[in-house]
Amino acid sequence: MVHTVPKLKDSSLLIEKCYVNGEFVNAASSSTFEVHDPSTGKRIGRCPEFNASDTEKAISAAAEAFKYFRRILPRERSRMLRKWFNLMTENVEDIATLITWENGKPLADAKGEATYAASFLEWFSEEAPRTYGDTIGASVPGNRVLTIKQPVGVCGLITPWNFPAAMITRKIGPALAAGCAVVAKSPGETPFTANALAELSRRAGIPPGVVNIITAHKNTAEVGETLTTSPIVKKVSFTGSTNVGKLLMKQSASSLKKLSFELGGNAPFIVFDDCADINAAVAGAIASKFRSSGQTCVCANRIYVQSGIYDQFAQKMAEKVKEFKVGFGFDVGTTHGPVIHGRAVSKVEGHVKDAVSKGAQVVVGGQKMPDLGDNFFQPTVLTGLKNDMQLAGEETFGPVAGLFSFETEKEVVELANQAEVGLAGYFFSRSVDRIWRIAEALEVGMVGVNTGLISDSATPFGGVKQSGFGREGSKYGIEEYMIIKTITMGGC
Ligand code: NAD
Numbered sequence: 007m008v009h010t011v012p013k014l015k016d017s018s019l020l021i022e023k024c025y026v027n028g029e030f031v032n033a034a035s036s037s038t039f040e041v042h043d044p045s046t047g048k049r050i051g052r053c054p055e056f057n058a059s060d061t062e063k064a065i066s067a068a069a070e071a072f073k074y075f076r077r078i079l080p081r082e083r084s085r086m087l088r089k090w091f092n093l094m095t096e097n098v099e100d101i102a103t104l105i106t107w108e109n110g111k112p113l114a115d116a117k118g119e120a121t122y123a124a125s126f127l128e129w130f131s132e133e134a135p136r137t138y139g140d141t142i143g144a145s146v147p148g149n150r151v152l153t154i155k156q157p158v159g160v161c162g163l164i165t166p167w168n169f170p171a172a173m174i175t176r177k178i179g180p181a182l183a184a185g186c187a188v189v190a191k192s193p194g195e196t197p198f199t200a201n202a203l204a205e206l207s208r209r210a211g212i213p214p215g216v217v218n219i220i221t222a223h224k225n226t227a228e229v230g231e232t233l234t235t236s237p238i239v240k241k242v243s244f245t246g247s248t249n250v251g252k253l254l255m256k257q258s259a260s261s262l263k264k265l266s267f268e269l270g271g272n273a274p275f276i277v278f279d280d281c282a283d284i285n286a287a288v289a290g291a292i293a294s295k296f297r298s299s300g301q302t303c304v305c306a307n308r309i310y311v312q313s314g315i316y317d318q319f320a321q322k323m324a325e326k327v328k329e330f331k332v333g334f335g336f337d338v339g340t341t342h343g344p345v346i347h348g349r350a351v352s353k354v355e356g357h358v359k360d361a362v363s364k365g366a367q368v369v370v371g372g373q374k375m376p377d378l379g380d381n382f383f384q385p386t387v388l389t390g391l392k393n394d395m396q397l398a399g400e401e402t403f404g405p406v407a408g409l410f411s412f413e414t415e416k417e418v419v420e421l422a423n424q425a426e427v428g429l430a431g432y433f434f435s436r437s438v439d440r441i442w443r444i445a446e447a448l449e450v451g452m453v454g455v456n457t458g459l460i461s462d463s464a465t466p467f468g469g470v471k472q473s474g475f476g477r478e479g480s481k482y483g484i485e486e487y488m489i490i491k492t493i494t495m496g497g498c
Contacts, residue, residue, distance in 0.1 A: 009046055009334040011107055014100045018205070022051045024060070024221055025204035027067035028214025033060050039223035041197060044110040044344045044381045045334045053197045053221040061189070061232040064218040068160045068187035069238050071215025076157050076185040080135040083182060087131035090210035094124035094175075094203070101202055105170050106335035108196040110343035110381070111298050113335055123171035123203075125463040126479065130179035133484050137184070150495045155488040157185035158264055159240035162233030164254070166246045167346055168301045170196035174203055176467070176478045177243050178217060184487035186241070187216045189233060194223035195346055234258045241487065244268070245303075248427060248472050266476025266486045268303070268468060271429030272401045274422035275306035275458070276444070278415070279314045281434035286456070288322045291407065294432055294458030296330070296385060299342050300405040301350070303473075304430035304452065304460065307401050308391070309409045310418050316389075316411045323407065324369040324387045332375065332382060344381035345404050354383050354404030360396040361388050361408060371405070393421070401427075415440065423449045429469035432458060451477075 014020055022038075023030035032038075037055040042048065054060070075083075094101065098120045105116035142151040161181050165173035174190060181188045192200030204219040222229040230250075234242055234257035244254050245268040258265055275294060277287045294306040311319045333340040345351055351374060358372050371386030383405055391397060391408040398410075412418040422431060431450040435441055445453045451469040454460040461467065466477040476486050 009336065011043075011336060012103055014103055016097060016100055019097065019100050019104070019202040020051065020198060021201040021205060022053055023201070024054045024056060024064075025201065025208070025217065025219040026064045027218065028208060033057065039194065041108060041195070043107055044195075044346050045379055047380060050108055050198065055225055056220045056222045056229055057225050058228050058232045061220060061229045062236070064189045064220050065160060065233070065236050065238050067215040068189050068218055071213060072157070072160055072187040075187055075213060075216050078185070080137070080183075080185070083185065084131045084134040086210055086212050087127050087134065087179060087182060090207050090212065091124050091127035091131060093206040093210055094120065094127060097202070097206060098124070101171055101199060104199045104202055105196070106343075108198055109167060109170055110335050110346065112340045112343055115298060116335065119169055119172050122461065122463070123169070123175045126172070126175040126179040129463040129479065130183035130484060133180070133481065134183035137484060137488060144494070146496075148496060148498050150498045152493050154491050154493065156491055158487055158489050159186060160238050161186050161188045161241040161243060161487060162236070162239045163188055163190040164230060164233070164242070164244045164246065165190065165193060167193040167195035168298060168303070170199035171203060173245050174200050176463075176483075177245075180478070180483040181487045182212070182216065184484050186487050189218045189220060189239070191220050191222065191226075191229055191233065194221065194226060197221040230254060231257055234263070235260055237261050240264060243476070243486065251474060264486075264489075266468075266478070267474030268476070268478060269429075269472065269474040270401050270427055271303045271305070271469065271473055272307045272399075272425045272427050273304060273430040273432065273450070274425070274448070275309045276418050276422060276433035277309070277311045277315065277319060278433065278435040278437070278440065279312040280437045280440070282436040284315060284319060284322060287434040288319060288326060290432065290434060290454070290456070290458035291323060292326055292458070294454070295407045296327070296342060296405055299345055301345060301403050306407070306432060306458065308398060308422070309407055310412050310421060311409055313411050313413055316409070320369055320387065320389050320409050323409070327370050327385045327387050327407070330385045332385065333378060342385060342405065344379060345383060346381065348380060350404060351381055351383055354402055354406055357397045357402045357404075358386060358388065358406060361391060364392060364395050366390045366392075366395065366408070415444070419444065419447045423447070426471060427469065427473040428471040429473035430454065430460060
């Protein structure tokens with residue numbers, strides 16, 4: 007079957023360069039890497055293979071730009087972000103096309119992501135003028151004490167491929183609102199969405215050097231090391247896997263940077279028998295588990311269902327999953343796309359095989375889909391999951407719903423909290439006292455109660471334990487890019 011990628015309305019948004027100091031440039035070496043459509047394997051284009059010295063140039067550009075950008079009035083920064091938001095909104099279809107092309111998610115989901123991504127620029131355009139200091143009663147006679155907030159400086163940002171637009175704006179939005187300049191390394195799998203956003207930032211009048219977006223594939227570790235060890239970079243914000251987060255933290259220690267890390271999850275999704283509406287719980291679990299083919303950091307990974315409703319829940323979930331239409335993201339009717347690459351398919355397949363070898367049953371799915379392409383895996387529901395299976399211990403990051411049975415509230419809270427990570431957790435219950443108990447007991451940064459979808463630019467996003475630290479979005483997001491300075495005046 008021939009799959010057609012729609013033409014961009016504005017073809018100048020497909021950019022095969024990096025954005026440094028207000029210009030689109032190649033690597034000094036002219037070296038490039040190829041980017042492929044995960045659905046078809048076809049080449050989309052090439053992007054510059056930046057190395058350490060290219061990255062240093064971008065850092066220097068950001069440092070120069072920071073000198074004046076930090077002095078621009080917050081209201082003016084707000085207007086720039088608002089213009090960027092408007093341009094994203096006007097170009098939402100092209101951005102969605104780029105997302106689907108390089109990430110594979112269905113076009114409707116990509117449009118949802120583009121809109122969500124733009125909402126961070128809107129939100130932080132509104133937050134820019136709303137940072138406040140304190141006046142503090144001094145302990146020393148004659149002293150007056152106050153605090154001011156200032157931008158932290160040049161920021162190094164590193165983002166993953168699963169939300170090619172939203173992970174970028176969720177970091178750059180608050181950074182610019184605070185008055186920082188940034189060097190963002192976009193993911194090697196999905197650089198074109200980020201490049202289109204860079205072009206829109208240019209059209210929005212954001213001054214040269216304030217936003218720099220760079221790409222690397224083979225040289226990723228070198229670029230990461232340059233960003234994390236540069237004494238000019240004062241803050242690193244990273245979204246990605248826990249292992250890479252730990253490495254970046256070690257590297258950042260040499261210059262003690264301010265850090266925020268949004269790392270991996272392994273979300274528990276608990277369905278109590280007092281959930282009242284089992285269909286709503288199934289719908290919540292499906293929305294949480296299968297969005298982006300299970301490749302979201304907040305997606306349900308361990309689905310715990312109380313024993314009395316377990317069979318009914320499994321059957322209803324399987325029926326819904328059978329209705330999915332897996333395919334090419336641009337085809338009308340496609341509900342679920344591929345996973346990102348062969349390594350991801352192997353991990354998903356490995357988790358299914360491991361579970362089955364230890365006694366789990368495949369209710370639906372369970373296989374690769376070679377007829378569609380190398381990166382497709384059937385949406386899968388497994389029952390009979392046990393604690394010793396790989397799926398219990400690490401995120402699958404793919405379209406596999408593993409259902410565990412539990413008896414008591416105490417037991418399930420212990421199971422939910424046994425994970426080393428703690429990003430999101432969900433549960434369905436209509437009992438008011440239980441809702442408070444469980445929401446407070448789950449060791450996660452975000453809890454969804456009777457809902458499977460929790461992301462919103464207005465709310466704090468982030469984890470605990472090995473899911474990292476720091477919060478993005480919300481009124482707290484901008485704080486990650488500011489420092490508090492205390493000013494004490496004597497002799498007053
Ligand atoms: P990854 O950690 O391999 O890559 C993330 C980013 O880091 C990419 O841009 C990659 O190029 C870059 N990177 C990899 N090695 C690097 C290095 N040595 N130095 C500098 N940069 C490096 O993760 P992934 O597989 O691409 O993404 C999936 C992971 O991200 C999952 O674990 C998921 O849970 C997590 N994630 C977390 C959140 C969140 O907000 N907590 C959101 C999305 C994804």
